[in-house]
Amino acid sequence: MSRLDGPVAFRGGGFAPRDRAWAAVATLVGVVVLWQAGASAGVIPTLFLPAPISIARALWSLTVSGELWKNLSVSLMRLAVGWIVGTVFGIGLGLAVGLWSAMRSPGMAIVSALFPIPKIALVPLFIIWFGIGEGSKLATLAFGVFFPTVIATAGGVDNVPRGLIRMGQSFGLSHAAIIRKIVLPAALPAILSGFRVTVSIAIVLLVAAEMIGAERGIGAFVLSAGNLYDTDNLLAGIVVLSVLGLVVSWTIGRLERIFLKWRA
Amino acid sequence: MTEGLRLTVDGVGHHYGGLQVLRGISLTAEPGQVMVLVGPSGCGKSTLLGIMGGMLAPSEGVVRCAGDVPADCLNPLTYVFQDFSLLPWRTVAGNVALVLEDRLNRTDCSARVAEVLALTGLTDFAGAWPRQLSGGMRQRVGIARALAVHPACLLLDEPLSALDAQTRDLLLDEFSTLITQAGTTTIYVTHNLAEAVRLGHQIVVLSRRPGEVRDVLRVDRPLAERSAADPDLVALEQRLWRMIRDDAAVAERERIDVAS
Ligand SMILES: Nc1ncnc2c1ncn2[C@@H]1O[C@H](COP(=O)(O)OP(=O)(O)O)[C@@H](O)[C@H]1O
Ligand SMILES: [Mg+2]
Numbered sequence: 001m002s003r004l005d006g007p008v009a010f011r012g013g014g015f016a017p018r019d020r021a022w023a024a025v026a027t028l029v030g031v032v033v034l035w036q037a038g039a040s041a042g043v044i045p046t047l048f049l050p051a052p053i054s055i056a057r058a059l060w061s062l063t064v065s066g067e068l069w070k071n072l073s074v075s076l077m078r079l080a081v082g083w084i085v086g087t088v089f090g091i092g093l094g095l096a097v098g099l100w101s102a103m104r105s106p107g108m109a110i111v112s113a114l115f116p117i118p119k120i121a122l123v124p125l126f127i128i129w130f131g132i133g134e135g136s137k138l139a140t141l142a143f144g145v146f147f148p149t150v151i152a153t154a155g156g157v158d159n160v161p162r163g164l165i166r167m168g169q170s171f172g173l174s175h176a177a178i179i180r181k182i183v184l185p186a187a188l189p190a191i192l193s194g195f196r197v198t199v200s201i202a203i204v205l206l207v208a209a210e211m212i213g214a215e216r217g218i219g220a221f222v223l224s225a226g227n228l229y230d231t232d233n234l235l236a237g238i239v240v241l242s243v244l245g246l247v248v249s250w251t252i253g254r255l256e257r258i259f260l261k262w263r264a
Numbered sequence: 265m266t267e268g269l270r271l272t273v274d275g276v277g278h279h280y281g282g283l284q285v286l287r288g289i290s291l292t293a294e295p296g297q298v299m300v301l302v303g304p305s306g307c308g309k310s311t312l313l314g315i316m317g318g319m320l321a322p323s324e325g326v327v328r329c330a331g332d333v334p335a336d337c338l339n340p341l342t343y344v345f346q347d348f349s350l351l352p353w354r355t356v357a358g359n360v361a362l363v364l365e366d367r368l369n370r371t372d373c374s375a376r377v378a379e380v381l382a383l384t385g386l387t388d389f390a391g392a393w394p395r396q397l398s399g400g401m402r403q404r405v406g407i408a409r410a411l412a413v414h415p416a417c418l419l420l421d422e423p424l425s426a427l428d429a430q431t432r433d434l435l436l437d438e439f440s441t442l443i444t445q446a447g448t449t450t451i452y453v454t455h456n457l458a459e460a461v462r463l464g465h466q467i468v469v470l471s472r473r474p475g476e477v478r479d480v481l482r483v484d485r486p487l488a489e490r491s492a493a494d495p496d497l498v499a500l501e502q503r504l505w506r507m508i509r510d511d512a513a514v515a516e517r518e519r520i521d522v523a524s
């Protein structure tokens with residue numbers, strides 16, 4: 001037999017990571033400062049990786065000359081239209097797959113067969129179908145956004161507590177009211193996390209499509225800067241894409257906070 | 265309003281796949297009276313209640329309802345659920361409004377919401393989210409929502425079973441009053457015999473699975489005159505317990521085998 005003697009040791013800590021907004025900002029600022037310091041000290045060859053100050057200067061002159069907005073505005077337009085089209089159709093099919101047996105297996109068969117195709121491989125085909133103009137770019141985006149949206153929505157609908165649907169039926173709510181007031185709100189958290197994924201996919205596909213055949217747009221701008229070995233402008237374009245991603249993800253975070261405030 | 269519906273269960277049987285759950289059930293729920301269904305776990309009480317309210321199609325037999333429904337009734341057969349079934353993204357008032365808003369104009373809807381929230385003591389909680397409420401308050405929302413449609417028949421499936429013992433006693437008194445006031449036909453499922461003797465005009469004792477009607481006891485004393493300490497009711501509760509005790513013991517063991 002062994003003896004215990006003394007205070008009981010605490011052992012229930014950890015496994016509770018916390019969000020710290022200041023740490024997120026400080027990390028980004030720190031990386032940029034180190035990068036600039038490295039470039040100024042000559043440790044980082046600016047021929048291969050321009051210093052943050054040169055990138056900032058390039059961004060500034062692009063902004064003043066209107067060059068930035070000229071490219072960014074068409075990109076944003078493509079992003080918005082392509083994403084919205086893919087999302088609307090994706091939520092529609094996702095709901096149908098989640099709600100009706102007649103749609104379920106056929107819908108999922110098509111999704112499973114087409115989802116794994118790298119959408120970039122389809123760009124040449126879309127150019128043949130929709131022409132070299134806007135049509136092929138929007139189709140690439142919409143197509144890329146569509147499948148993950150179907151999967152997120154159908155998964156969300158599958159997880160709607162059946163008891164809530166039965167409750168709606170037992171009070172005589174119409175089919176449409178049950179979908180609108182019970183199924184959609186219950187699936188909304190899953191749909192919104194799907195948005196995070198589809199927006200990043202859309203940005204990737206946007207740049208890819210703009211690199212394959214476009215005169216304007218951030219992708220086309222980055223490609224032409226690269227062709228000229230103009231690394232300042234190349235990096236400026238990449239920074240714009242990064243900021244775009246941050247802004248969009250922040251917006252979705254806000255949407256989640258507004259629409260899901262009941263979860264808190 | 266006291267006219268209400270008569271619900272007649274006629275030769276109802278039910279099986280899930282190969283599992284026979286109910287057999288040869290025939291019962292009549294009298295207008296304006298409370299019928300309590302008691303029986304051991306898994307004997308098919310929820311199944312029978314689902315069949316009575318049209319939420320489940322019976323394998324055999326029919327359920328008929330007959331009687332006058334008040335003109336302002338929006339949903340004759342109305343449930344209260346054991347797990348409350350509240351929408352977490354709607355406030356208390358929003359959960360009640362859910363069952364009214366497509367059928368009443370805005371003014372009538374908020375008037376009815378206010379009326380039932382006052383009736384159930386929820387007025388101060390109209391703007392609260394369900395997650396902010398205790399179990400007892402959530403079930404008050406459940407009963408408020410059911411009363412809001414001015415039902416002709418209330419069907420309650422173990423409405424107090426998810427609550428702690430003290431809350432259950434408090435709500436039992438309130439339910440007794442609300443049910444008397446509403447004067448609707450009421451079917452009340454429970455495995456708690458104290459609830460059964462407090463609320464039932466008819467107490468239907470079901471056998472273990474497959475559930476059959478073992479006995480129907482009648483209690484004539486008005487609900488308003490019953491109390492937890494009433495010696496007659498305590499004696500009746502003990503009689504009921506003797507009747508279902510052995511079944512309950514067997515049923516409890518059975519569930520372990522069947523559990524999947
Ligand atoms: N949807 C279902 N599918 C298969 N078996 C079920 C289903 N619902 C209930 N059962 C089974 O039927 C029996 C009766 O269930 P239920 O009516 O819920 O009993 P009670 O409410 O009296 O506890 C139980 O053994 C249960 O496991
Ligand atoms: Mg049950």
